[in-house]
Each structure stands twice: as C-alpha cells, then as structure tokens.
Amino acid sequence: MTLSTAKGARAAPARLTERDLRGLVFTAEMYGVQLDLLAGLLDLPPAGAGRVAARWRRIGYADTARIGPGRPWVWLTRRGLTACGLRYPAVPPALSRLAHLRAVAAVRLALESASGYRQAEGYWRSERKLRARMGGRVGLREHIPDAEIHFPNGRGVPYAGECWAVEAELTRKTVTRTAAIMRELLARTADYGSPAAEAAVPGRPPRHARVLYLCSPAARPTVARAAGTLGAMAPRIEIRDLPPAAALDGLGRS
Amino acid sequence: MITRYLTLVALRGAVRLAGRLLRAAVIAAALVAALPVSLVAGYSAALAWLLGWPPRRLYGAALWCLPMVAVWLAWTGLRAPSGGALAAIATAPYHAWLSMWHLGAAGSVAAAAVTIAPAAIPLGLVAGGLAWSYRISSMRAGTGGLTPGSPVVFDLRQWRHQVRTARARIAAPGSVPLTTPAGGVVAGAVIRAVGHPQRPVAVLPYARLRSHQVVIGTTGTGKTTLLLRLWAGFMATALRRHAAGAGGRPLLVVLDCKGGGDSRRVADRARRVLRDAGARATAVWPDEASLSIWDLPPGRLVTTLLDLIEHGSGPAAYYADVMEAVVSLAAGAPAGPPRSTADFLARLDPGWLAAAYRTGRHDSELALIGSAARQVPDVALRFRALFRRLGPGLDGPGSFADADVWYCILEGTAEIAVAEAQARTLVDLLASYVAHGAGRPGGSAPEVLLAVDEFSAVSRRLPVWQLYERARSLGLAVQVSAQSWQGLAGDESERLRIAASADGGIWLLRTPHPDPVVALAGNRPVIDTTRRLMGAALWSDEGSSRLRHTPVLDPDIVRALDVGQVAYIHRGAVTFVQVKRLVAAPAALAPPAASGRPGWQAAVMPASLPGPAEPAGPAVPPDAGPPSAAGPGGSPVLPDAGPLLDEAFGPESR
Secondary structure: OEEEOOOOOOOOOOOOOHHHHHHHHHHHHOOOEEHHHHHHHHOOOHHHHHHHHHHHHHOOOEEEEEOOOOOOEEEEOHHHHHHHOOOOOOOOOOHHHHHHHHHHHHHHHHHHOOHHHHHHOOEEEEHHHHHHHHHHHOOOOOOOOOEEEEOOOOOOOOOOOOEEEEEEEOOOOOHHHHHHHHHHHHHOOOOOOOOHHHOOOOOOOOOOOEEEEEEOOOOHHHHHHHHHOOHHHHHHEEEEEOOHHHOOOOHHHO | OHHHHHHHHHHHHHHHHHHHHHHHHHHHHHHHHOHHHHHHHHHHHHHHHHHOOOHHHHHHHHHHOHHHHHHHHHHHHHHOOOOOHHHHHHOHHHHHHHHHHHHHHOOOHHHHHHHHHHHHHHHHHHHHHHHHHHHHHHHHHOOOOOOOOHHHHHHHHHHHHHHHHHHHHHHOOOOOOOEOOOOOEEEEEEEEEEEOOOOOEEEEOHHHHOOOEEEEOOOOOOHHHHHHHHHHHHHHHHHHHHHOOOOOOEEEEEEEOOOHHHHHHHHHHHHHHHHHHOOOOEEEEOOOOOOEHHHOOHHHHHHHHHHHOOOOOOOHHHHHHHHHHHHHHHHOOOOOOOOOHHHHHHHOOHHHHHHHHOOOOOHHHHHHHHHHOOOHHHHHHHHHHHHHHHOHHHEOOOOHHHOOEEEEEOOOOOOHHHHHHHHHHHHHHHHHHHHHOOOOHHHOOOEEEEEEEOHHHHOOOOOHHHHHHHHHHHOOEEEEEEOOOHHHOOOHHHHHHHHHOOOOOEEEOOOOOOHHHHHHHOEEEEEEEEEEEOOOOOEEEEEEEEEEEEEOOOHHHHHOOOOOEEEEEEOOEEEEEEEOOOOOOOOOOOOOOOOOOOHHHHHHOOOOOOOOOOOOOOOOOOOOOOOOOEOOOOOEOOOOOHHHHHHHHOOOOO
C-alpha cells in the first residue's frame, strides 16, 4: 500500500471549478471513491481524474492512496470536508468496506447517469449522511440503508414523491436476516436521527415506498427468497443486479 | 454506721473509677503503641460504618493484602544474612515497628508509613473488622449504645448507609452486569442480607429462574423493572447455554392479564430490553401476532374448544354432551382436523358432517350425526359467537416457535370472560407446544419461562395451582406476579400453595400487607438483652440475655421499601436488593400498519399457509404525486419504476 500524504499542503484558498465541487461532495458523501469511478463522475479519462485528485491533495482537501485492488482511492481530509461544509469525521475508507463502498458508488453513478433519474431530479442521500444525522446513536441495532433516494413531487415521473431505500448486497446473508432488514426498512416511518419511538409507528405511512436491492450473483438468490417471505410487502422490494463497475477488482484495473 | 457505709460506697466507687481509668489508660497506650494498626483499624471501621459494609468485607480486604505481605517477608528474608532468614522473617513486624518509630522521630513520616504499611494494613483491617463486628453484634443484642434507643437508631442509620451504597453501586457503569460468567443472573446491588451471604451484587443462579417464583409488589414499586431484568437475565443466560449445547432454546411467555394501554407500554419496553438480551423476536399477542388454536392435537383441540364454552348444570348437561359429540365429529373428521375458524364453523353443519363421514366405514358416526342434526346449528351458533368475541388472535397463523418471547396481553380488566377463555387456550397451546414440539426447530425441548401477571383475574377456567401442576409436569418454570398477596390467587389456601411451592424464591416489593410472606420466610434466633435503666436515659451494665426468635424478614422494612428495592426470600433467608434498571435500546420496530400482519410473522409464516386478508395501506407517502391504483386484494400497486431501473441497471434478470 502506498500512501501519499497532504503534508506541506498550501494554505492559500483554492480556486475550484464546478466540477471540483461536484467531485469533492460526491467523494465526501461516499466516504471515498476510486479514481476510475471519479473519472466516470467527472467525465474525464482516468489520467485526468488522477490529476484532479492530485490537485485536491496539493491544496490539502484530499488524500490519495492505493489501499486496495485496482486504482487508487481518494478521500477528503478534514480541510476538504470543512470546505464542503460537511461535518463528517475525516478518516480514510475502511479497508474492510472497500468493496461495499465501491459497489454503492457504482450504483449511484449508474442511477445518476440514467435519464429517468435526471428527469425525476432524484436526490441521493448517502449512508454517511444518514449516519451523521443519527449522531452518537449510531451503533445501535437499527439498520441503516446504503442510501436513500428522494424523488421530489411534480416531476412527471410515476414514482415522484417517493423515498426509496437502497441496499447493495455483495455477500450472502441468511434469509432470515435479510428479510428482517427488509421488513425494518419497509416498516420505518421516520427519518434517521428522529426519536427512536417514532422509528416505526403503526398507522403512519411508511418512509420508504420501496427498497431497491442491487445484488451480486452470489447474493441474489438469498435476497429473492427473503423478499418472497414478505407476503404483501414483497412488491415493494425491487431487485436488480449490481452494475459491472461495482466489482472492486474489475474496472479498477483499467 | 451510716458514715461507715457511705465511706464504703465512696471507696467502692473510687476503686471502680480507678479501674476504669486504668483500663482506659492501658487501651490508650496500646492504641498509641500500635498507632499504624489503630489508624487503619479506625479508618476501616469508620468506612464500614459509613458505607454499611459487613465485617467480612474488611476481612476480605485483609486477605487481598496477603500477596503484599508475602513479598515483603520474602524480601526481608532475602536481605537477611545467610542462616538468619527465618529469624528475620519472624521478627520483621517488630523491626518494622521499631524502624517506623525511629523514622517518625527523625521526621521522615512518609518513610515511616511505607516501612510499617505491609504489616499495619492487613492487621488494621482485621482489627477494624473485629471492632465493627463487635459493634454490630452488640447493637443487635441490645447491649451496645449509651441510650435505650441506640440499637434502633443504629439499625435505621445502617439501612440508610446500605441503601446509599447499593444505589451508588448500581449507578456505577459496569458494576452490575446482567449476567455473570458462571451463568448467574444479577438482579442488582445487595442492600442487606439476613441469612444469605452478603455480597456486593445479588446473583441468582440460573436454576432458580427455571423454578417457580413469586413476585409481589404494588404499582409504582419497581415490579416491572424487576420482572424485565429477570426476563432479560433468563433470556441472555439461556441463550448462552443453548449456544454452548447445555440446554434447549429459551422461550419466554408472558401472560399480562391486566390489559389496556399500560400493558402495551410494558410490552414495548420488554421487546426492547429482551432484544438487547439476545431475543431475536418478540411477538406481542394479539396486537401484532397470532397463534393457532388449530395446531392443537385433535383430542386436545376438542377439550379446549369445549372448555371455552360455558356449560350449565342439570338438564344443560345434556346439551354439553351433544356439543362434545358434535365438536368431536367436526374436529376428528376423516378429512383431517380443521385448519381455521372458518373451516371449523363450516364443519358444524349436518350436511358437511354427513358428507365427511360417508366413507362406508363410519356408520356409527353417521348415526350420531343423524340424531344430533337438530342441535348442530345451535352448537355452530355458540361457537360463532365465541370466536367473534375471541378475535383473530387464536386463529393463526403462528406458533410459539416463531419468536423467543411471546408477550400476551389479556384484557382481564375490560373483558374478563374473553380473557379467561384466552388464558385457558394460551396455556393449552403452550402445553401442547412443549409436550409435542410442533413446529419446533430441531425438536429439542425448549427451556420455557411462563410469567403470569395478575393471573388470578382470569383464572376461573384454569386455577393457578392447576397451572402450576401442569407446568411442573411439563418442565416449565412459572413466575407468578401480583400487586398484592390477595392477587396471587382466589383463596387463601391456593395462595399459600403457590407461595410454598416457589422453589425459586419470592420477590417482595413494597406492600402494605407482607405478613403472609413474612410468616413463610420463617424466623431466626437472636439474643434479646434486657438492661437496667439508671434513672436518666442511660443504661447500666447490668442485665440479662435470652434467646428468642424473630422474623427473618422485617415486615416494617418491607412496608417502607423504596422504589426499586425488593426483598428476595429463599430458603428461610432474605436479601434486600436495589434492582438495577435495564436501559432499553430505542423503540423496537413495530410491524407495519399497512400490512395488517406483523412483519416478523410474515417472515416466519410459510408461504403456503393462507393468511388473513391484507388490508389496504399506504405504501407511499401521502404526498406522493400520482395516486396509486389499488390491486385486486386491496393492496396498493406501486407505480412502475421498471424503466428507470432498466435504464440504470439493465433489464431485470430472473
């Protein structure tokens, strides 16, 4: 693992383009992102994304390192997070979660590249943001989805006004556990960070109209079986395959 | 003569005074000579008084000093010239004492303290323990103190100190765990023990929770907190034993026979606490979960169904016989037992019964159907009314195997007759589940704790003692709780029977009428001392002592117990405990209101079983744009998001 640090970064205010802002906020919300995905986000060749990341490093907004298979990862430093107005802890992506983080980022990119998503003006609310809302109560048994997608009203799409929970499943859990997570997400009635007593109040409309499962081939059968146990709630589970870019050791080598 | 007598009295007084002064001087000299020991003894005894410690705690502290003493003696022996190690060790305390004084005289107080500490600390602790023990025993015997009220004041003050210490202990994070590594369940911090060994925390062996227990306490005394802790302890310990292969999977069944909103709040709290204790699912019956009376074996099903119906006596017994015959025919039809209420009610029809038994091998049953044909509609009418009143909670699907905890709420206050029938049925279902293991994963015998609260309110059809007997035969542990002694059962003999068979102990919270339990707890011998009063409110040192028996459990203490304080009575001894409240996790997720059936149940219910009709419910926020169409079953149909997902992730694969 090679690590480049941001020591000696210049303290002068940085001149950032709109593309930089988009990339920085995306990187912050996804904990970190691999350079090939960053290239896809910024519509740059991989080398161009590397140059952008290097510039972020130079101005002290980001760190980069080759911490896993494939291309290097980039994540924001405390200074970068402050510049984005985000109060997340400045830590590099956890090694044990690299595959998952990449999969979620790939899912987000795939969705945001779809014209239907842009037409609906969907808003991606990342797991990091949800956890930040929960503050010190994170770590309880409450399951937090990998993201929420909010579709504002009146955008001319059938699912306008809905809120979806997103789950990227790479590994196979038990059917019972998966079904329990599905039920918990479908039964939720309040935002994350709300008083616990409001988390699931019978009689109130559910927060998540549906749960979108993006599965690896290994996890798909379990997810399908778990959804099958939900009875009338099963139609609220959408199951799709993870996009090809979700593989940690796939496109990352490009 | 008078002058001589007065002189004699004066002389005797002077001699006595001199003797006392001499004794005081000797004691003072000894205390000064052994100053370090005296200081440690005084400090430790004062600390024990302040914190309400028992003397054994000081003795234990002295024992913990032994490694220090051993190291010190070993070091002394090693430093001694060859051949003189033993002599050096034997005289080490004396030399340390001498050095201490020399160092002290030279002004090196710290060095003097370090020099004498290895000998003075353990000796001081022992001396302090002995002094404290003497003080306690003299106060208990009534020989201590300067005034007649001293022992009473001493006891009250010690109770306050002990309560303060126990409260401090339960407030300290991590000092009162739920379970011990040895498998015990910790109820809280010990305030005072009478007959039991006094330990810092009250540890209940797991076996006690697998025995019958009784809990009595009025509202607001901390009974629910205690029960939740015991249930969580049972669940955590039993799950650990199960994981280690030492026992079956635990099952906690709570029959809350009060009902109403308070029961539901307790159910929610229980769910959260037990979830933290390891329970994978808590089913709240009948609000969120259902059980199926139709899972009972046919023979038991007939008995249970007949017990649910009120029968008269005299001429009405004829109709009871007819009803039994009809129900037996319906439940034991060749096509198999009924699977639902609708199925059962459909069978209560002469035509259905005749068709079912027209197989050529049931001539006697056909004859019976023919003779009872006129009464069958009446039987159907009664059962239709019964099931309507019982509600859907017993119509399935569901089994005790579906959850680790079943919190059953019976409306014993609002609808007594219904609650009585439900209680009877639930106990039958549990007995059948334990006896036959229907639907039990692995078929291993579960370790069941049946907790019943205010069961006397619904025990007309199933007396508590009968519940006890059935539980005993099935290996169930029963925990009966009530707000008062009278709430345990309908009559006194039954109450005594329940309390006397509580092998796991009796938990008594504040109650105005503790006397029956006090009598059950028994007596203990104490020394009762009478002393002569010397005019003023002072004792003389003359008097007499005698042995007498006093209750192990002081009823006045029970009447004055504070919230969260409980007396645990077991085997003629009592331990007063300050219960440590379990802090529950945030509200557990309730089932979705939209589905009409609990989420957990939907997961465990086999897909092949028909469930109750799914009521329509909002699957999307109310401010969703286009209104969703309703499906054939009333379920909302979500708008199609397929095009977006197809575009983002490709076509859906199967």
